[in-house]
Amino acid sequence: KSGFVSIIGRPNVGKSTLLNHVMGQKIAIMSDKAQTTRNKIQGIYTTENEQIVFIDTPGIHKPHNALGDYMVESAYSTLREVDTVLFMVPADEARGKGDNMIIERLKQANVPVILVVNKIDKVHPDQLLAQIDDFRTQMDFKEVVPISALEGNNTEKLLEILKSNL
Numbered sequence: 001k002s003g004f005v006s007i008i009g010r011p012n013v014g015k016s017t018l019l020n021h022v023m024g025q026k027i028a029i030m031s032d033k034a035q036t037t038r039n040k041i042q043g044i045y046t047t048e049n050e051q052i053v054f055i056d057t058p059g060i061h062k063p064h065n066a067l068g069d070y071m072v073e074s075a076y077s078t079l080r081e082v083d084t085v086l087f088m089v090p091a092d093e094a095r096g097k098g099d100n101m102i103i104e105r106l107k108q109a110n111v112p113v114i115l116v117v118n119k120i121d122k123v124h125p126d127q128l129l130a131q132i133d134d135f136r137t138q139m140d141f142k143e144v145v146p147i148s149a150l151e152g153n154n155t156e157k158l159l160e161i162l163k164s165n166l
C-alpha cells in the first residue's frame with residue numbers, strides 16, 4: 001500500500017524537522033531562518049508493506065515578490081497531488097492571519113487534512129488543548145495529532161494514522 005502526504009504550514013513550524021525525524025536522516029534543510037526549504041523535497045518512508053511519499057513544502061507566508069509567490073503556489077500545488085495533507089501549526093503561537101489564509105485554501109481543496117500541532121514540548125497541556133479547540137472552530141479535520149517533531153513525541157502515532165489511511 002502506498003500514499004502521498006504533503007506537509008503544509010507557515011515557516012518555522014517544524015515541517016522539515018518532522019520529515020527529518022521520520023526519515024531518520026537530514027534530507028531537508030533546516031534553519032531558524034524562514035524560507036530555507038525552497039523545493040518540494042520528497043522523503044519516502046518504506047516498510048515491508050507500506051510506502052509513504054512525504055512532500056516537504058516551502059513555508060506558506062504572504063508573498064512579497066515573484067519568488068515568494070512561486071514558492072507559496074508550489075506549496076499549494078501539492079494539494080492536488082496528495083492523498084492526505086498534514087497541516088502543521090505550533091502549539092506555542094496563537095492562530096494568525098497566515099494560518100487563516102492556509103485554512104481557506106485547505107477548505108477549497110478536496111483532500112483529507114490532519115491537523116498536526118507541533119512543539120508540544122514548549123507548552124502546558126492546557127495551552128495545547130486551547131490551541132486544538134481554537135483550530136477546530138475553523139475547519140473539520142480528519143484527525144488532530146499533537147507532536148514534538150524535535151523530541152519525537154507521538155510521531156509514531158502520526159505514522160500509524162497515516163498508514164491506517166493508506
Ligand code: GDP
Pocket residue numbers: 009010011012013014015016017018029030031032034035037059118119120121122147148149150151
Ligand atoms: P519549517 O520551516 O516548518 O520547515 O521548520 P523547521 O523544521 O526548519 O523548524 C524551525 C525551528 O523550530 C527549528 O529551530 C527547529 O529546531 C524548531 N522545532 C521544530 N520542531 C520543534 C519541536 O517539536 N519543539 C521545539 N521546541 N522546537 C522545534
Ligand code: MG
Pocket residue numbers: 015016017028029030036037056057059
Ligand atoms: Mg522547512
